[in-house]
Ligand SMILES: CC(=O)N[C@H]1[C@@H](OP(=O)(O)OP(=O)(O)OC[C@H]2O[C@@H](n3ccc(=O)[nH]c3=O)[C@H](O)[C@@H]2O)O[C@H](CO)[C@@H](O)[C@@H]1O[C@H](C)C(=O)N[C@@H](C)C(=O)N[C@H](CCC(=O)O)C(=O)O
Ligand SMILES: Nc1ncnc2c1ncn2[C@@H]1O[C@H](COP(=O)(O)OP(=O)(O)OP(=O)(O)O)[C@@H](O)[C@H]1O
């Protein structure tokens with residue numbers, strides 16, 4: 001609890017409109033969630049403008065507003081240039097700057113965030129640190145799993161959860177930091193100790209417009225590292241030296257850098273990489289020593305994720321020997337290269353590849369060991385980057401023997417028009433359009449030949465499908481299992 005004047009003093013610049021100084025016991029950005037004595041943030045959204053809900057918020061008990069434009073309402077108003085960033089700062093202070101009491105690791109990049117955060121979490125928790133994890137799948141700590149709408153939640157959701165974690169003695173938090181979150185200020189006010197960059201490739205151009213702007217957004221994580229002047233706490237940037245975007249990120253941060261990679265010289269470097277169907281071996285070179293890693297995880301991209309996680313864990317004080325033991329025990333991450341077990345002469349793999357680069361990586365990995373034909377079942381999300389659609393179809397067409405184009409989460413778009421966009425990337429006739437995803441999975445499985453590998457891509461761990469404004473229960477893995485059991 002605090003009063004409005006004391007709370008808002010921390011803002012770099014603002015106009016205090018009104019004379020009253022109410023006590024604030026809650027901070028909210030959704031009028032429907034407002035309680036008595038709330039400070040309500042009027043967020044200009046993509047769909048509606050939060051300023052239009054100020055009256056509703058006051059009816060529900062809001063006693064002050066943070067606004068970008070002055071409203072004719074008789075409560076104190078804090079006028080700022082950017083409500084979202086002000087909200088990030090104020091909610092961080094409201095909850096007692098909890099992120100500065102936690103060892104915070106933020107992972108950004110186009111692909112590999114969920115996987116890398118899970119690897120880091122496993123290493124830290126094996127090292128007897130009390131951990132929390134936030135990302136695409138959930139927020140999880142102390143045995144509690146909280147569902148999320150976004151990979152990186154809004155600042156006030158994050159700050160509230162960090163405060164809860166501090167209360168429950170969590171020590172380290174590993175979280176995915178999306179480019180949307182960085183651009184929209186969701187992690188402004190979060191004090192990261194370590195920033196990790198996985199890679200940058202095409203996605204989200206609908207939102208960012210160009211790759212340059214998308215890259216700049218990712219860079220914000222590294223630019224904000226160490227900007228709080230607290231010299232007692234070590235800040236480190238963990239960067240993928242093999243990625244084209246490395247040089248830009250290097251210039252965007254002022255903190256020490258740990259590099260990782262395979263092709264270029266790096267602090268954490270993998271060599272002698274041997275990829276098998278059921279795992280990967282490589283030698284890690286670090287600080288003049290060599291360690292042989294034997295992973296259950298497969299694919300070159302998994303080596304990158306392990307290197308990133310190892311460097312972040314090492315920077316967090318975990319010795320390499322512990323890192324190796326933990327990483328070697330990881331069987332996989334839900335929905336990422338998940339093999340669907342079954343006594344069948346063909347193989348089914350479910351993977352969350354929903355970008356051109358991830359699809360290419362996964363298909364190249366499969367090509368490395370497949371003894372039979374490769375089929376891929378793939379769609380693209382509606383209300384998302386349209387320009388990636390033909391690219392993904394073209395990669396599937398090039399690297400697989402047969403492509404089933406089907407719906408992912410069409411959202412508000414016409415499913416067949418998404419598939420039409422995708423079809424532009426296909427050259428020959430080794431494809432079929434089956435709009436209904438369940439039918440596509442069943443058809444592919446019923447037609448599978450000896451040793452064929454079927455990749456069901458795009459939805460991974462998701463247990464739903466969004467068509468129009470309805471969300472249906474849907475799990476690629478369940479449907480595949482059922483089809484494998486019932487194959488005619
Ligand atoms: C484009 C985008 O980022 N949209 C996010 C945004 O929604 P919005 O701007 O449409 O919100 P809005 O509905 O216009 O509402 C504006 C304001 O009015 C308020 N309001 C609204 C109605 C009401 O009755 N009362 C009220 O007060 C809302 O609470 C809000 O404060 O703010 C919402 C609340 O935080 C987010 O959940 C929502 O994410 C949507 C679901 C989304 O799909 N975002 C994607 C693009 C995204 O952020 N993705 C990234 C990662 C992707 C990746 O990993 O590849 C992510 O981090 O999830
Ligand atoms: N380092 C990597 N490089 C390229 N592709 C990867 C890498 N790691 C994983 N992938 C591929 O990307 C898919 C998604 O991985 P993951 O969920 O870890 O990424 P993410 O960055 O969290 O994605 P999102 O943006 O949806 O949160 C995986 O299923 C796999 O196909």
Ligand SMILES: N[C@H](CCC[C@H](N)C(=O)O)C(=O)O
Nearest residue numbers: 354380381384408409458459
């Ligand atoms: N975080 C990504 C996930 C995409 C997953 C895919 N299944 C889709 O729905 O497009 C996004 O929101 O763009």
Ligand SMILES: [Mg+2]
Nearest residue numbers: 113114136176
């Ligand atoms: Mg993710």
